[in-house]
Amino acid sequence: MNERTIICLSCPKGCRVKVKANGDDIKDISGHECPQGIEYAKNEYLNPTRILPTTVRVKNGQIALVPVKTASPIPKEKIGEAMQKLSEIEVEAPVELGQVIVNNILDTGVDVVATRSIKEKN
Amino acid sequence: MKTKRELVIVGGGPAGLAAALEAHKNGVEDILLIERDEYLGGILQQCIHNGFGLDYFNEELTGPEYAERFIDELSDKKIDVQLKTMVIDINDQKMLTVLSSKKGIEFIEAKSVILAMGCRERTREAIRIPGTRPAGVMTAGAAQRYINIEGYLPGREIVILGSGDIGLIMARRLALEGADVKGVFEIMSYSSGLVRNKVQCLDDFGIPLYLQQTVTKIHGQKRVEAVDIAEVDDNFNQIPETKKTIECDTLLLSVGLIPENELSQQANISLDDITGGPIVDQSRETDIPGVFACGNVLQVHDLVDNVSEEAEIAGKAAAEFLLNETKDEIKQSLEIAPGKNITYVVPHTLNINANTSPLIELFFRVKDPAEDCKISIKDNQEELASYTRPIVEPGEIESVKLPIKLINKSSDEIIVELITGGE
Amino acid sequence: MSDKIYDILIVGGGVVGTAIARELSKYNLSIALFEKETDVASGTSKANSGIIHAGYNASKNTLKGRLNIKSNPMFDQIADDLKVPFNRIGSLVVGHSQEDKEKLILEKERSLAQADIDLRIIEKKELREKEPDLAEDAIVALYAPNAGIISPYKLTIAQAENAANNGVDIYLETEVKKVFHENNYITGIKTNKGKFSGSIVINAAGLYADKIAATVGENYEIVPRKGEYNLFDKKYGSLVNHVIFPMPSEKSKGILITPTVDGNLLLGPNSYVVENKDDLEVTEQGLNEIWDGGKKLYPSLPGNGIISSFAGLRATIPAEPYNDDFKIEALDNPVGFIDVAGIQSPGLSSAPGIAELITKIVDDISKDLKVPIKLQEKSSYNPELDKLPRLDDYKDHREDWHQVYQEDNDYGEIVCRCEHVTKGELIAELKKSLAPLTLDAIKRRTRAGGGRCQGGFCGPRIAEIIAEEFEISPLEVTKNGPGSEILMERVKDIKADRDITYRRQKDEN
DSSP states (O other), rough: OOOEEEEOSTTTTTOEEEEEEETEEEEESOSSSSSHHHHHHHHHHOOOEEEEEEEEEEEEEEEEEEEEEEEEEEGGGGGGHHHHHHHHHHHSSOBBBEEESSSSSSGOOEEEEEOOOOOOOO | OEEEEEEEEOOOOOHHHHHHHHHHHHTTTOOOEESSSSSGGGGGGGGOSSSEEEETTOOEHHHHHHHHHHHHHHHTTSOOESSEEEEEEEEEEETTEEEEEETTEEEEEEEEEEEOOEEEEOOTTTTTOOOOOOOEEEEHHHHHHHIIOOEESSSSSEEOOOOHHHHHHHHHHHHOOOOOOEEEEEEESOOSSSSHHHIIIIIITOOOEEEEEEEEEOOSBBBBBBEEEEEEESSSEEEEEEEEEEOOEEEEEEOOHHHHHHHHHHTOBBTTTTTTSSSOOOOOOOOSTTEEOOOGSSOOOHHHHHHHHHHHHHHHHHHHHOSSSSSSOOEEEEEEEEEEEEEESSSHHHHHHHHHHHHEEEEEESSOOOEEEEEEEOOOEEEEEEEEEEEEOSSSSSSEEGGGGGGTTTEEEEEEEEETTOO | OOOOEEEEEEEEEEEHHHHHHHHHHHBBEEEEESSSSSSSSSSSSSSSSOOOOOSSSSSSTHHHHHHHHHHHGGGHHHHHTTTTEEEEEEEEEEESHHHHHHHHHHHHHHHHSOOOOOOOOEEEHHHHOOOTSSSSOOOOOEEEETTTEEEEHHHHHHHHHHHHHHTTTEEOEEEEEEEETTTTTEEEEEEEEEEHHHSSEEEEEEEGGHHHHHTOOOOOOEEEEEEEEEEEEEEGGTSOOSSSEEEEOOOOOOOOOEEEETOOOOEEEEOESSSSSTOOOOOOOHHHHHHHHHHHOOOOOOGEEEEEEEEEEEEEOSSTTSSSSSSEEOOTTBBBEEEOOOTTTHHHHHHHHHHHHHHHHHHHGGSSSSSOOOOOOOOOOOOOOOOOOOOOGGOOOOOHHHHHHHHHHGOOOOETTTTEEEEHHHHHHHSSSTOOOOOOHHHHHHHHSSSTTTTTTTHHHHHHHHHHHHOOOOOBBSSSSSOSSSOOOESSSSOTTTTTTTHHHHHHH
């Protein structure tokens, strides 16, 4: 039986929710002070996801890097691999805010988009 | 070259941007926004992480995206922007001297000024960490700039002192970019950063957080080679037997922010020793008529959303200052003082006139964390209002809205207090 | 034997070595100066109180006393020629009791018997007028109006530049390993960058003068004695108006408080022997010690005004008579070796006098050398440096800066916002052949990075400027020479592991 404590981030209280499970079969959830805690802990235990904000190299831009993010959360365990993939890319200026830098990264169905517009170096 | 302007805003970060837009919206036609960097957006441009705009836009944005919303809105308005321009002098007559590589020295006579210069980071020297002075000691914000804007890592083996949000965010940033973050050390018994950041910046990456510990010495001749760490007791005294040495090549410091008020001091504006920023009334006006302050230069904020709202108060007030022919007579003037368990309150004074809005929002920080407590507003005779709070923390600015009509006409001071469970 | 042949080889690029180089460059001699670090003024000369003493506290029977007294009046001309800031603000040795007063009177009388120095005893009322916020119990002071403050590293750098302009070859990052001598004559030196011939070796190697001297058979030891300092924000620069000394003790002038020429306030130094000549650690006890010392003189020292702490090492020779005086002498064996060692306080104050004395010694031995030399004055000698424009000098007349800007728009771009240093100033200094491309070199020459934020804001900008102007990678920019690079990797060149977000769970299971 696995026991893990998950801090619920739904509100500033940060309740420490204890999840008891056999693999993916959740047996018990305790320590929450509201129903959001249950939902949060369940999702975080079974399928933790994160938004990944980072940078990507820019060619010929006014600055050397463009800040990017995954347009929505991706599985937490893919973060390392996603960072490796993104470190190999160089995008050509100009870049528009919202522009898709990588389509469907690591088959997650999520795009990586630019969060700033970068002009060409003049 | 000498010019006259109606409104000059010093700083093109989130405070300056919001103030400019609000002043424009309220009818000011001549606005000059001065920014020292080559782009608008201030510190937001290097804050590439999420978490901005939850209040203001009801969306979760990264720093650059939040800035872009305002920059876009500004772009088609008649608001003059001067980039790569530094205000080097200001006096109490609202005369500014500015310098830029585009125009050289310019003298500007402003009818109204909004100060939005932001803040800087406390340094290793200011907190007096003994040891050698090698390369590799840096503030977290400087490291953030190097990594996110210039594109360089300051080191490979990192120790971070300070668990405020900047320290936590940088722990994650460095880990993502391949550095080995040995740990985050915090002298207090709790982290002042958001719980979310503790989870997503430290726990996610297995980076340990050590509470009640601090860096007691830096080793290394040319480059950092190691730091000594010791535990501290509740009075921040080091416990010598707990000393340990951690090998690393970089020490990042996230040990506090200081509002950048050198210009304010030059103009002889009165400052609050506790906030480090100007003393203001509810319209964010300083003790020089027509000079307003907002954003981190006034008080160090936790959420940029609050900065934008505060800046809008200042922008609107600047517009009123410029456009109202007659100044309303002040009917009552009060000091607003921090009482028990409260570190500071902004605004510091309340100037009530016929046009003052019926509800005044007071912003403050508590001294220690507390749960199930009460915020009490009193004057020297009685309690005027009270507000319950399930949880309050020094790391998050709190606010309450006080109806003006509850204030006694004869009062000259009101006090904000935190009453904890036991009392 | 070697690549280059000189008449004179100077070991050490501190304030004394560079003063000697400058002085000797007045003559038709070929001179080289060797400094082992990346910049001149990297040793004791960069970390001391910066005081030009009036000259009263050493005996005229010592070189210390004579040279200090001789040198003090020379500084106005030197500062003027070299365009370095120097202020004769005067000094006060402060007493707290009748007993102190008697000691100070004795001191004054003893000094006046030796030399004609302007010295006065002042009492509480006048002391309060001069220094309103001194400790209440400060009732008397020995006032020396001719004491002054200077930047010891700016002086050193300027002396080096002027010497170089007048023909001295300055070799940085060049460590002298051994001094060669044959048949009782100096013949040259060996360094990490090759050998050099010369008839005279002037040993101004500071903390390492004993190592140099040992290679010609001398046997004295230099023991480092540390002094720690706190530097306060410029807004506290005018808390005191003079150099404030406590009553002196046996071994040191004590923990003092002084304004600096840059407008800061300086507190320190303490004094204790350390083992290691590289030990520049600032210690907790040391900081507490200087704090306590400062508070005795000035109770309202601002605790949160400190912007920097640093340590310097005095080069002391414990063996008599050099425990009490400079070791300045030409050896009989080998001929051509001149020691300028054990230069502790008042070393800085005596530097011009030391340089003149060395010139005389060189002249004295000039005919006896293996290759005799002749001191002939050079008509091309120019004692002056050009003054470079600095925005900070234009505080009261900003409009004149516009002209500077018009000649070069880089003078319109502020790089260091704490000290108001422009890109133009930075590049002008960096272009000089002697200027290393390091952050410390920039800080000492322009003050960029030496203000309240200690480089937090301007660091990235300075690195960018150096990289652009000198076509190097920002990864090559160092704090003070190889090994102190401020940046380690270009982002994306190293990568996080794939399992970075689940390695802990791996460990957990």
